[in-house]
Amino acid sequence: MSSTAASSQTSPTSQSSPPRRALVTGASTGIGAATVRLLRSHDWQVVATARRAERLADLAQETGCTWVSADLQESDDVDRLAREVLADGPVDAVVNNAGGALGVDPVAQGDPGEWLTMYERNVLAALRVSQAFLPQMRQRGGDLLFLTSTAAHDTYPGGGGYVAAKHAERIIANTLRLELVGEPVRVIEIAPGMVATEEFSLNRLHGDAEAAQRVYAGVAEPLSAADVAECIVWALERPAHVNIDSLTVRPRAQASNTLVAREG
Template identity: 65%
Template sequence: MNPTDPAAAPADGADRAAAGLSPASPAGAPADDRRGTARRAVVTGASSGIGAATVAALRADGWDVVGVARRADRLADLAARTGATVVAADITSDEDVARLVAEVTAGGPVHAVVNNAGGALGNEPVAQADLDGWRQMYELNVLGTIRVTNAFLPALRESEGDVVVVTSTAAHEPYEGGGGYVAAKFAERVAARTLRLELVGEPLRVIEIAPGMVHTEEFSLTRFGGDQAKADAVYAGVPDPLVAADIAEAIRWTLTQPAHVNVDTLIVRPRAQGSYTKTHRIAGA
């Protein structure tokens, strides 16, 4: 192809728009492609599981990351392994979150907040609901996410940043024995969706990541009050359940899309899981 031939010249903005393409930039990439751009993220629930894996994934991608959790000893290990900055804070505490925001914003802009902190407690039927457990799940999964998000919104507006909310497939379909967790995750999802609608027209993205079965070291163990046998039974016989790094990669991917691309909801399940109530298991495995 002759580079001086007008037919070989890159399409201008109008031509690209007519063709349904993004605005031009070198090599045809979208002009607002964020990949390779140094940015700064805050990740809650960073002491283990998906949170720790997300910190590692973003650090490997060149991000400056602040990992947040309650357990200072776990955070110290995370910092040593990844080079991330860490802040010990409880997202259910107004005072802790105010301190967190002040400390983080004093260190520079914030381009993304990954609301990963959350968890499940118990598996009793609704008719035997442990209301204290339901309150704890709502406080952590719903109000904690809203508290952190709202506190960082001014900084995110300045940076034209992103809010990521890690929910669950439990936020999309109920199942027996999961009423308290399902209710909390449904509420968290709806809060994120409502925020997305309320921010339309502003240069901010709101992204929901909804993981299915993810085999982490603590989620099911915490849910069943430390009963290792019950925790192990959740994953028994399931060929290749997801691991924390799989969800971390999904989070990383959504954050590196061009700024005009908002991945509203990304549901990620292992191949063996068709729904919350239909999972392929290999007998004796």
Template identity: 55%
Template sequence: MSTTPEPARRVLVTGASSGIGAATVRRLRAEGFDVVAAARRLDRLEALAAETGAEAYALDVTDQGAVDDLVAHLEASGGLDGVVNNAGGAFGLDPVEDADVEQWQHMYELNVVGTLRVTQGVLPLLRAAAERRGGAEGAGADVVFVTSTAAHGAYEGGAGYTAAKHGERMLSTTLRWELAGEPIRVVEVAPGAVATEEFSLVRFDGDAAKAAAVYEGYQPLQAADVADVIGYALTRPPYVNIDLLVVRPRAQVHNSKVARTGV
């Protein structure tokens, strides 16, 4: 008796044009997932799509209309089994007294409200996918939030970013409570220092020397290390939920304490 193979799970990755997002696309494609790679820079996404076989989709998570269009596209093209909310970023490292209010607003809009927009938009698709796959007894669906160790502690100069990431963490935690009993896993991955090509460069407004100094004297995480953690969470048996996984370089024991010993 022949059976129809289960179709590959389809996952949306936001902020996929570089860094952790691009590495996550590569990891999930290697695991056999269908992946929709979404970000603002379509040229980078198309190169990633050519490399991995993912689908490239131009998206600005701070634009509600763009998110609505994405959801409509996903619904019309096969639905969705999971989302990795990775789009985010930090701007500035100023003390509260001198903080740039517009930078704070931008960080909150990108890390919290943008993540909320995407999550709200895809939840009906995730519920439908979970139902197709057997509901409570089947594979279910997944919502992953890539936050930061900044979501779990303060540090001087980081109030704007830590405030935004704490907000995203509470979004993740509250959603898990609100979805209790539904076959949808909610996962938070909180990376520490990750040496990507853009995170610190953007934070320091293009100052390459300041950006490089963040990672001097120790071995920071690489984007692929975080992608490995995300891949691990998404490939656990459906009854296993990784509520929270904090991953740091060995040398980093706190947001503001790093042993710069050269290893």
């Protein structure tokens, strides 16, 4: 694990209580990185994880978080991640943000390999990470937060594989909430709609920058990664008896997965 000195920014309550500690997955870019930044500004201790060590090191230099590079599609890597993180103490929150979409093909032409990769990145990664940190949370309390999508609640043409994966991830959260009732663990889902980040659509469209830009063309103010991070941190900072089961957040210009107001 690599780390930097703690940030000088503190929250109003930091003088009276020790800072809480969070693990954020998929932290090298987009919503994950924005969540690390905001948690640090609220005086949380944060461990950032993703595959790209160079980006994590830059984020640590910027924010004062610590980091562990790991591939959450590999069980051994998740086990190592948990050992390294928990060696420095328990965590109060796990933000399951890692995931992503691949392709926009109709179901009839869908690539099974891409569907499998999306299932690994969105579902099994969240499952492995949650299983690794849940035992200590059941003993002392904590939050499991799942960053899903409005794709977890409805479908749209060309979204079959991603929709299927996000529906499955949401079911992990919904089932855990039933299985853990009465225990000191909150299970939270944040489901964003259209979010303009540097890599989501670019990765989905296999690096086609022009096609990625068209996703957001004419949309007045799609959500930003910082907007979603605000929702995540707000949910985590509710009083311990308050559970935000599921929060859907869209830009004002988006009414559903398929109905978006575009200018021009």
